[in-house]
Amino acid sequence: METNEENKKGRREFLNQGIRLSMAAGLAGLGFYLVRKSHSEKMLWQLDPSKCVQCGRCATECVLSQSAVKCVHVYDMCGYCDLCGGYLRPDAKDLNTAAENQVCPTNAIARKYIEEPYFEYHIIEELCIGCGKCVKGCGAFGNGSLQLQIRHDVCVNCNQCAIANVCPSEAFSLVPESKANKLVGYEKKK
Amino acid sequence: MKKRNKMKKQYCIFIFLILLPLQSLVADGFTQRFPKPDFEEGYKIPETQIALARSGYWEYFDVALLTFLLSILTWLVLKKRSRNGVLLISVFTLLYFGFYREGCICPIGSIQNITAALFNADYFVSFSTILLFLIPLIFSLFFGRVFCAGACPLGAIQDLIAFKPMPLKKWVQSLLGLIPFIYLALAILYAATRSDFIICRYDPFVALFRFSGSFLMIAIGVLLLLIGMFIARPYCRFFCPYGVLLNWTSRFSQKHMSITPNACIECKLCENSCPFGAIDKPQSFKLYEKRNVMVQRLIFYALITPLLMFAGAYTGAKLHENLALVNNKVSLAYEFMNQEGLKEAEQNLEVRTFKALGTPLETFYKNASDIVRQFYIGSIIMGAFLGLVFGLTLSRLSIPKYKKGYWPNKGTCFSCARCIDYCPVKPNSIIKK
Structure with missing residues (x-):
């Protein structure tokens, strides 16, 4: 009886060992197979401004209560217009900078006089909620220098971006870090 | 002055009216409707602010830290046999991987990245994600589910909150234990077809770690924590899809935590010590059918x-x-x-x-x-x-399995080391057979 049980134990241990080693080999094989399909870089979410339709979901769908998507101003593209489509509402009653005439719901665009007739527009990031209203206005009436982009210092880089799930134009994609921060009309200076 | 303003306004409205019909005519390739102005007073165009992410090296730091934690846990559970040590590591994991790193990316969610990469030619994973997926499984294959013991922030938050765990009937536990398989199968199906990452979307605690998230997920997270006070680790036992993989690998683990440091004397002291119902009781030959x-x-x-x-x-x-x-x-x-x-x-x-x-x-x-x-x-x-x-x-x-002594179920045991303190047998005591 005793030896029988010991035999049984030995057999079970041998079987376990075999399964364990084949599982380890399987995992190692999976690892090696996947390495060919991997980037050594970190993967980041990216919003392609050329695909963006400014539907406004970036403001509401992000897991953060204040969206990580914010408006970025590509100054090189800006015409410095006095009558900025991203700053003033097209149906504004009076053409002044009163709140009711501004496109931005959170007063996140600061307007600064430069010289006649040019004005600089600066995005106050802490206030921007990424609704894209100014982006729409600038794209419709101006140069399109205001663009939505994911701010990676705020973004928690969810494994599955909640905005990407609902983006109607599929403007979101996961890219290696070096290809992130795509903006139209902007060249990275090194 | 006022008049000048009015003039300016009229001028602006005029431009607006001209431009409105034009906007539909302007083709997409037309990048600048208004040329960049030539400033006369020496204005310098500001630089566009690009926000950089945390350096990618931190991901490798996290992988290294995870490996280190798993090694420490293995030592604590197998050699030191210390519940307090495991508890300390759990707290650290909760603070660092949970509240500081805020969840993503974790080994549980990495199942989907791996699947998506396996089934889609155009999907790439980062190297650190592969490591994150494999390392806990390899540890489980040799030392049991030490990852669950204290290196998983989702497990840690539930482990620390299990104040008054109640035992569940065995069949209830087995029935609820089927949910993770369904969850895993669905997660793989949706990840392979690049539809959605449901494990991440319905991660109950990540919203709590971030103090931000949809109302539904925060509510589910709080509810699970409330349930977790009485039914220990409900997510780990009845939902976690990565737990399925760890269960499979842990079954064949080389060295698994044991309740007794020596030989079991069947004193029954540890019988109710496991809040997760993961202790197999001895089954004698006599009690069962022919x-x-x-x-x-x-x-x-x-x-x-x-x-x-x-x-x-x-x-x-x-x-x-x-x-x-x-x-x-x-x-x-x-x-x-x-x-x-x-x-x-x-x-x-x-x-x-x-x-x-x-x-x-x-x-x-x-x-x-x-x-x-x-x-x-x-x-x-x-x-x-x-x-x-x-x-x-x-x-x-x-079909019952005949066995002597009280042993942790290698598949479902989280290696949390709670039961160890209940065993009266000392490592060097002589047991008469």
């Missing part, structure tokens, strides 16, 4: 399992179109077909955007039907797999 009854039962389950698999595959095939609706492309195709006759204002945003983008309809429909086809095959495999799991669970429940 051999021929057992053989009959085995034959019955051997026959019923293929039947269950077939039923699962059939259900999967029936349900594949409903399952496929989670995929954005498929659901858009359905919506497009339904809303094609409607006026533009009545169509939803997705359909309007799709029309504006002007993707050719034929390729779009073909793409969607290809995805549905993938779902068809995937659902059949998933159904058969679930049938197999159900069959094996049934047979495991009704």
